[in-house]
Amino acid sequence: MYFCDVKPLIAYFFLCFFAVNAYSQQIRIGVYREYDIQRIVFAHDGFNYSIYADSSNLGEIIDEGYVEIQQTPDKKLELFVGIVSQGVFDKISLIETQENASIELTPTIPSQKTRKYQNDFEILPGIKGLTIVNVVNLNNYLSGVVESEGGTGKDIEYYKVQALMSRTYALKYLSKHVKEGFNLCDRVHCQAYHYKLRFTPDIEKAVKATENVVMEDEHGNLVDAYFHANCGGQTSEADYIWNNSVHYLNTFKDTFCIYTKQATWEKRIPKHQWAEFLVKRYNYPINDSILGPLLYNFTQTERLAFYHNPILGIPLRDIRQEFKLKSTYFSNYLDGNDVLIRGRGYGHGVGLCQEGAMHMAKYKYNYIQIAIYYFPGIYIHNLEEDAFFRQRGNLFLCSPYRVED
Numbered sequence: 001m002y003f004c005d006v007k008p009l010i011a012y013f014f015l016c017f018f019a020v021n022a023y024s025q026q027i028r029i030g031v032y033r034e035y036d037i038q039r040i041v042f043a044h045d046g047f048n049y050s051i052y053a054d055s056s057n058l059g060e061i062i063d064e065g066y067v068e069i070q071q072t073p074d075k076k077l078e079l080f081v082g083i084v085s086q087g088v089f090d091k092i093s094l095i096e097t098q099e100n101a102s103i104e105l106t107p108t109i110p111s112q113k114t115r116k117y118q119n120d121f122e123i124l125p126g127i128k129g130l131t132i133v134n135v136v137n138l139n140n141y142l143s144g145v146v147e148s149e150g151g152t153g154k155d156i157e158y159y160k161v162q163a164l165m166s167r168t169y170a171l172k173y174l175s176k177h178v179k180e181g182f183n184l185c186d187r188v189h190c191q192a193y194h195y196k197l198r199f200t201p202d203i204e205k206a207v208k209a210t211e212n213v214v215m216e217d218e219h220g221n222l223v224d225a226y227f228h229a230n231c232g233g234q235t236s237e238a239d240y241i242w243n244n245s246v247h248y249l250n251t252f253k254d255t256f257c258i259y260t261k262q263a264t265w266e267k268r269i270p271k272h273q274w275a276e277f278l279v280k281r282y283n284y285p286i287n288d289s290i291l292g293p294l295l296y297n298f299t300q301t302e303r304l305a306f307y308h309n310p311i312l313g314i315p316l317r318d319i320r321q322e323f324k325l326k327s328t329y330f331s332n333y334l335d336g337n338d339v340l341i342r343g344r345g346y347g348h349g350v351g352l353c354q355e356g357a358m359h360m361a362k363y364k365y366n367y368i369q370i371a372i373y374y375f376p377g378i379y380i381h382n383l384e385e386d387a388f389f390r391q392r393g394n395l396f397l398c399s400p401y402r403v404e405d
């Protein structure tokens, strides 16, 4: 049975990619990945850090102190403590000397904004620039991600569902950047992680309250926890967007987001640009007696995947990309020399609708109800309970959180 193979594999995955210590799980995140950093400063932030260069301990970064690391042309690391060079090394580590310490990072070549991150760092030479790895407690990482992705000032059940999704994503894609020496990057490519948690203590509580809880499908696989800003009142099929259907991500009417600020939008495109795109790129049949007159007129009451007719082969996602539209959920008509586009929602529309989820949280739905609403048929699973069941020799007990719809 498929089940029998999957659970031990997940457990193996955990052992391979997580340094499990007495206190916490750690995850390796590559930071400043959108830049080719040649030189960076790590500065004291009220916590002491031990400096290791290859295997030597060079003491601590103490109050008002800093270290600077530069990649050399022959792909080594020159380390400065203050302004004094300590030599050239292959690997430098900065290890916290008290739990949950944080440190300030400021790239100087090229110059970039200062960020603060918690826990340890490993710095290695890379192909185009430094590989800077934050070896961070999973909860601290998730707190930073939820604040980067979800913003401030929301209800705690919303932060919990966002934490649940971010944890599920992180654990599902632990091997995404493993060839580069870390699990996940800090960009939207994986999950935005641009700072440690700063402003919202509720996020830390939400991450803690959902610790070890993930979303799984009926086979015990972690689900693809997609989300978007606003679905416009109807979520999208995954295959409308990526040509790849995901059975727990079906389209449905979402009544929680329709009166929110990003529910509707408008955009004007000059008529000639619209025609040029559809006719030149897709051979739109302008001489066809039925379709010809509809070049500028299109109505979507329910979400569709294609402009007018799938036979024309014009995916709405291509129109969205070409004209930088907020979503594919739009109707359009000719207005003077422009095509006036009236659209709904913001983002790809697949999975959880953030503004809908925020409203559900405001109306006192709990995070499990919100998750099940947007991902019907999934299981909410506590991995700690899994370990307990495994001990009892029963790997396959379903979660008590399963909500039948």
Ligand SMILES: [Zn+2]
Residues within 6 Å of the ligand: 176, 177, 184, 185, 186, 187, 189, 190, 191
């Ligand atoms: Zn990535």
Ligand SMILES: [Zn+2]
Residues within 6 Å of the ligand: 230, 231, 232, 233, 234, 235, 254, 256, 257, 258, 353, 355, 356
């Ligand atoms: Zn919605």
